[in-house]
Amino acid sequence: MKRDRSTTVARAGRGSAALDLICCTAVDRRLAVLTTVGPGARGRGLPWTPLDPRGALDVTVLRWTRKLLGRAPSWMTQLGAFSAGGRHPSGAALTVAYLAVVPVGTEAPDGLTWSPATEPPPLPPGRQWILDAAIAGLRDRMDIAPVAFRMLPATFTLSDLQQVYELLLGRRLHKASFRRALQAAFLVEPTDSWRSEGRGRPAQLYRYAPRKRRGVRRSVRFELLG
Amino acid sequence: MKRDRSTTVARAGRGSAALDLICCTAVDRRLAVLTTVGPGARGRGLPWTPLDPRGALDVTVLRWTRKLLGRAPSWMTQLGAFSAGGRHPSGAALTVAYLAVVPVGTEAPDGLTWSPATEPPPLPPGRQWILDAAIAGLRDRMDIAPVAFRMLPATFTLSDLQQVYELLLGRRLHKASFRRALQAAFLVEPTDSWRSEGRGRPAQLYRYAPRKRRGVRRSVRFELLG
DNA sequence: GACATTGGTAGCGACTAGCTACTAATTGGA
DNA sequence: TCCAATTAGTAGCTAGTCGCTACCAATGTC
Numbered sequence: 001m002k003r004d005r006s007t008t009v010a011r012a013g014r015g016s017a018a019l020d021l022i023c024c025t026a027v028d029r030r031l032a033v034l035t036t037v038g039p040g041a042r043g044r045g046l047p048w049t050p051l052d053p054r055g056a057l058d059v060t061v062l063r064w065t066r067k068l069l070g071r072a073p074s075w076m077t078q079l080g081a082f083s084a085g086g087r088h089p090s091g092a093a094l095t096v097a098y099l100a101v102v103p104v105g106t107e108a109p110d111g112l113t114w115s116p117a118t119e120p121p122p123l124p125p126g127r128q129w130i131l132d133a134a135i136a137g138l139r140d141r142m143d144i145a146p147v148a149f150r151m152l153p154a155t156f157t158l159s160d161l162q163q164v165y166e167l168l169l170g171r172r173l174h175k176a177s178f179r180r181a182l183q184a185a186f187l188v189e190p191t192d193s194w195r196s197e198g199r200g201r202p203a204q205l206y207r208y209a210p211r212k213r214r215g216v217r218r219s220v221r222f223e224l225l226g
Numbered sequence: 227m228k229r230d231r232s233t234t235v236a237r238a239g240r241g242s243a244a245l246d247l248i249c250c251t252a253v254d255r256r257l258a259v260l261t262t263v264g265p266g267a268r269g270r271g272l273p274w275t276p277l278d279p280r281g282a283l284d285v286t287v288l289r290w291t292r293k294l295l296g297r298a299p300s301w302m303t304q305l306g307a308f309s310a311g312g313r314h315p316s317g318a319a320l321t322v323a324y325l326a327v328v329p330v331g332t333e334a335p336d337g338l339t340w341s342p343a344t345e346p347p348p349l350p351p352g353r354q355w356i357l358d359a360a361i362a363g364l365r366d367r368m369d370i371a372p373v374a375f376r377m378l379p380a381t382f383t384l385s386d387l388q389q390v391y392e393l394l395l396g397r398r399l400h401k402a403s404f405r406r407a408l409q410a411a412f413l414v415e416p417t418d419s420w421r422s423e424g425r426g427r428p429a430q431l432y433r434y435a436p437r438k439r440r441g442v443r444r445s446v447r448f449e450l451l452g
Numbered sequence: 453g454a455c456a457t458t459g460g461t462a463g464c465g466a467c468t469a470g471c472t473a474c475t476a477a478t479t480g481g482a
Numbered sequence: 483t484c485c486a487a488t489t490a491g492t493a494g495c496t497a498g499t500c501g502c503t504a505c506c507a508a509t510g511t512c
Contacts, residue, residue: 017243017279017320051320053243053309053310053318053319053320054309054311054312054319055309055311056309056311057307057308057309057320060309078306078307080304080306080307081283081304081306081307081322082283083279083280083281083282083283083286084279085280085281085282086280092279093279093280094243094277094279094283094320094322096307096320140370143446143447143448143449144366144449157490158490158491159489159490165446169446173446174469174470174471175490175491176469176470176471176472176491176492176493177445177468177469177470177471178446179491179492180468180469180492181445181446181447181448181468181469182448184448184468185448187448196477196478196479197489198478198479198488198489199478199479199480199487199488199489200477200478200479200487200488200489200490201476201477201478201488201489201490201491202477202478202489202490203489203490203491204490204491218500219403219407219499219500219501220369220391220395220399220404220407221369221407222369222407222408222410222411222413223369223370223444383459384459384460385458385459400500400501400502401459401460402460402461402462402500402501402502402503403499403500403501403502405460405461406461406499406500407499407500410499422508422509422510423458424457424458424509424510425456425457425458425509425510425511426456426457426458426459426508426509426510427457427458427459427460427507427508427509428458428459428508428509429458429459429460430459430460444469445468445469445470453512454511454512455510455511455512456509456510456511456512457508457509457510457511458507458508458509458510459506459507459508459509460505460506460507460508461504461505461506461507462503462504462505462506463502463503463504463505464501464502464503464504465500465501465502466499466500466501466502467498467499467500467501468497468498468499468500469496469497469498469499470495470496470497470498471494471495471496471497472493472494472495473492473493473494473495474491474492474493474494475490475491475492475493476489476490476491476492477488477489477490477491478487478488478489478490479486479487479488479489480485480486480487480488481484481485481486481487482483482484482485482486
């Protein structure tokens, strides 16, 4: 552990910045996050890398993430900058966290594993806070960005989609209302394929194909609390 | 100009980070942003400071902002980290931008001035992009955070509030619908004071006093486009 | 006192969201 | 063979919400 820390400090440096990745997907109908599972590490942590701030941030991060995962994430956004308070494994005082999403069924690369996101294994103190911010960020952005769709493969059933929405929102939704809203939004189009999963009627497969619809000029929402 | 740059580089250092502040308010029913107006500068810019990443980021930023403005901002949030591409006046490669709001009528401190936010004076290339992100961030967050209320003094009329909403949303709202939605949200309470502004019937003054209301479990919103 | 100006509300019609209840298509077992 | 169980998908009712027009209220100006 101590050896690990000193070598990474040598790579990153105290004044430099690091990059934390919070990569989410759905596993067993639970929200899951990609964590390290080093055999010598005390607990689990988030994948990270020293950050060379020259060059465009988003491009740099996307390149590193693609290399780490073996594929590009299906969706990605910056979560924000966090002060590490000297606790980051890189030794960096400042970290920039990125939030990524991959489809269900994506395998964790070597040295990493999927951990339950809502009741995660013990993480270093600063990391837990970032993870909480990430989950809140997912929920905030899912109605302005296609987060749920990006957690699914290219074609999916409407029940699949509803399950992802319920998982992200943390509550059940009504089937008919969900589908009516989806229909009105012109976000998916049916394919010619059907999927039969053992019991029950086969479900039609859809793909994410958003159409430009006219701005509906909705009313002001006062959703704030305190 | 050249002398300025070299001294700031000496303070901040190439590998370090800087902090950009985007401070907004309403001036003449237009969205305004606080910019520098140095007599020797080529154009205007955003206020910034070298960032010491030790210590909690939010606390550090709030302290500096309070000193700069002579008062604490009435609302503040982090906008994100940006790669400066060598163009930041501090010489830093990475900047963290914070978005702040102060009430209408707040005077610009020495060396700074309010500039129109939507059609701003020429800014350095990287800064313009940050400003655009800030305005988009304001609009995104105004229905989950009391941004509009924080742009007003402690007591205000409902017409004042509606004007700020229209300014932030960039479109007109209907008076009756706006007030009905506000009533239903239990966000304001009337005071005993009234304000008469020359012509017309005097308006009752309200204060921002959000009450906890039970979660109304609203439906899923599919507001995404592409 | 008429008029202009601004504040504030009532109520109508169209649309929307949540719900119950139904039909449809498949598997598996009595 | 046929019925129960299971999952997919839809119809239609009801209560609420949203945008709008129209109206009343209170002040200053001429």
